[in-house]
Amino acid sequence: MARPTLDPQRRRSETLNVRLSPTEMYDLRRAAAEAGVTLAEYARATLTGRRPKPKPVKDRMMSALLYELSSIATNLSQLEDATGEATYAQWARYVGGELVERVTDRHDLTPLIEEHLEEINGAGHMVNAMARRANMGKELDAGEVEETLSILGRVLEPVHKAVKRPARDGGKEPDPGDGRDAL
Numbered sequence: 001m002a003r004p005t006l007d008p009q010r011r012r013s014e015t016l017n018v019r020l021s022p023t024e025m026y027d028l029r030r031a032a033a034e035a036g037v038t039l040a041e042y043a044r045a046t047l048t049g050r051r052p053k054p055k056p057v058k059d060r061m062m063s064a065l066l067y068e069l070s071s072i073a074t075n076l077s078q079l080e081d082a083t084g085e086a087t088y089a090q091w092a093r094y095v096g097g098e099l100v101e102r103v104t105d106r107h108d109l110t111p112l113i114e115e116h117l118e119e120i121n122g123a124g125h126m127v128n129a130m131a132r133r134a135n136m137g138k139e140l141d142a143g144e145v146e147e148t149l150s151i152l153g154r155v156l157e158p159v160h161k162a163v164k165r166p167a168r169d170g171g172k173e174p175d176p177g178d179g180r181d182a183l
Contacts, residue, residue: 036060058107065113069100072124075131082134091149102163109162119155127152
C-alpha cells in the first residue's frame, strides 16, 4: 500500500545549504547527539525556533549499544564468509543474536552500558579492521585474531553477566546500582 500524499505545504521539498566552520559543525553534531536526535532533526528544529525533545539517556544508551553489537556481529559474519572459520559464525550468532535479544529493553542496565560503551566500540573497531583486511583477501595474523577475540570477550563480559540476571523493575527504569556487581 502506498503512503498517503502529503499536503504540499507540509512536504519537505525545500533545501537550505549552510556553510559552517569545523567548530560550529562539531558543536551542532554534539548538541544533536546529546539530544539523541539526528543532525537534520536538530538543525530543522533549531532553525524553526523549536527545541528538539531529547531522547531519554536510557533510550540513547540502548540504541548505541544495539548499534555496536549489530555492527560487531556483521563484521564477524563477514570474517566467517571471508575465511570460512566457524569460530566467527559462533561469535556472530552470540553477539548479534543471543546478546542483542537478551539486552533489548533492559533499561535497568543503562549505567552499565554507559560505563562500557566506549570499550565495546573500541573492540568493534578492532573486529572491523580484521574484517576489512579479510574482505580484501589479506591473511590474518593468528595472534591478532586471538587477541581481538579475547578483548571482545573481555569487554562484553560485564554485559554478558548482567543479562543473565533477571531485570529489576521489569527492566523499565534504571537502578543506579544495576550492573555494577557484574564487574
